[in-house]
Amino acid sequence: MWLQSWMRLDQPRLMASLQAMGFRKWYERQLVVSHGWMAFCFICIILMATGLELFSSSKGFAEFLADSLFIAAALVGTWIAWRQYATRMVLAEAIGVQAHCLSCGHYGFRIDQNTLNTRKLTVRCTKCAHRWPISQYEDA
Numbered sequence: 001m002w003l004q005s006w007m008r009l010d011q012p013r014l015m016a017s018l019q020a021m022g023f024r025k026w027y028e029r030q031l032v033v034s035h036g037w038m039a040f041c042f043i044c045i046i047l048m049a050t051g052l053e054l055f056s057s058s059k060g061f062a063e064f065l066a067d068s069l070f071i072a073a074a075l076v077g078t079w080i081a082w083r084q085y086a087t088r089m090v091l092a093e094a095i096g097v098q099a100h101c102l103s104c105g106h107y108g109f110r111i112d113q114n115t116l117n118t119r120k121l122t123v124r125c126t127k128c129a130h131r132w133p134i135s136q137y138e139d140a
């Protein structure tokens with residue numbers, strides 16, 4: 001899978017943020033941050049189009065080079081922003097679809113303290129204390 005290494009479930013940083021915020025706040029934050037990246041992606045696409053417009057009217061090598069660098073920077077920004085958006089959304093959705101308690105149907109969980117340093121994430125229902133595993137991908 002193409003998920004970035006820092007977004008994997010077994011990374012301490014992700015576990016720490018999930019534990020500190022709780023699932024619901026973490027999920028909301030992922031949605032807000034990833035849509036911020038999507039907005040930045042659109043801005044970069046607009047900048048790329050602007051660069052192409054400048055490109056067609058450039059005179060001389062220096063202007064050609066400056067316009068090329070502008071377009072390249074906008075392209076890199078678009079790629080980075082898209083990756084951030086897609087990675088965060090895929091992870092948030094993969095965990096989000098597993099966030100219903102299998103026993104009582106309550107939505108949301110807390111991380112089980114005992115599994116913090118393992119690769120497998122076990123979570124506990126905040127309503128009935130039922131425990132279940134969360135995997136990186138919904139089909140795993």
Ligand SMILES: [Zn+2]
Pocket residue numbers: 101102103104105106125126127128129130
């Ligand atoms: Zn429950």
